[in-house]
Amino acid sequence: MEEFFIPRRSAIALLMKSRKSLLADAEEQTPAVAERLHAAAEDLARLLLDVRAGRVQVFELNEPTRMRVVISAD
Numbered sequence: 146m147e148e149f150f151i152p153r154r155s156a157i158a159l160l161m162k163s164r165k166s167l168l169a170d171a172e173e174q175t176p177a178v179a180e181r182l183h184a185a186a187e188d189l190a191r192l193l194l195d196v197r198a199g200r201v202q203v204f205e206l207n208e209p210t211r212m213r214v215v216i217s218a219d
Contacts, residue, residue, distance in 0.1 A: 146205070148213040156196050156204075156216050163206060164189040 151159070164186050171182035185208075195201040202216050 146211045146213055148215065150215045150217045152219045153196065153199075153216050154219065156214055157193065159206075159214065160189055160193045160196060163208065164193065167208070 167182050167186040167189065171179040171186070174182060192201065192204055196204070196216065203213065205211070205213050
């Protein structure tokens with residue numbers, strides 16, 4: 146797993162992009178797969194709120210590749 150140290154602003158942009166990608170992929174899937182992707186997008190939305198509020202300093206993403214993100218000082 147790769148580890149990235151990025152500013153909060155970039156972490157927020159990464160989460161927004163990942164969520165948007167999941168929702169776009171859900172449009173082309175079967176209902177069962179789409180439901181799972183929507184649930185994952187909802188998890189990202191909650192994580193996004195926590196990152197924005199400064200409650201989370203480290204998180205992991207599994208899609209498209211596994212990565213660990215550490216939020217650094219701006």
